[in-house]
Amino acid sequence: MSTSTSAAPYTEPWLRGTHTDVPPVARAVLHALELAGDDASRWTEGLSDLDIHKQPFGLRSVASQLRHIAGSVDRLLTYAEGGQLSEQQLKALKAEESGAETREDLLARLQTALEEAAERVRALASADLNTERRVGRKNLPTTLGGALIHVADHTQRHVGQLVTTAKVIKASRDPV
16 A cells, blocks of 8 residues: 655745745845745746746747746836836836846746845834835835735735736637
């Protein structure tokens, strides 16, 4: 009689009891960033380097979503820190739609961006969340808390789009 082993069930970051050393808002942002990395890796598993550049039904490619998530956390945290975007950040934004990177390269780039973002979130964790911040060329008003929450929200929105595109690609390859 053989016994089969199964993988341990997945536990989302917010249920792991981590980051208890930071206040709740920063903790939630850190958990959202961890979940983004987990989901990007999990849902792109099995996609080829060609697959991640496909745009089924006109959807933004998985590769483009990975580039955008990595870049947007940097840009949004620049605003949260009270800064404005540099020329380099603006050039990177324009370059998000194209590229020929591999899945592994893009996941590594995302992981690096998420690790750097986590350090930046930790640095802001104890600051007053009501501190005024300005966003974009129009200097639209927000707060530090609003900017931090938007880092989590925006990241998860694009991960959702990435997952949807990955599922469409997999379904088109492996019809039921």
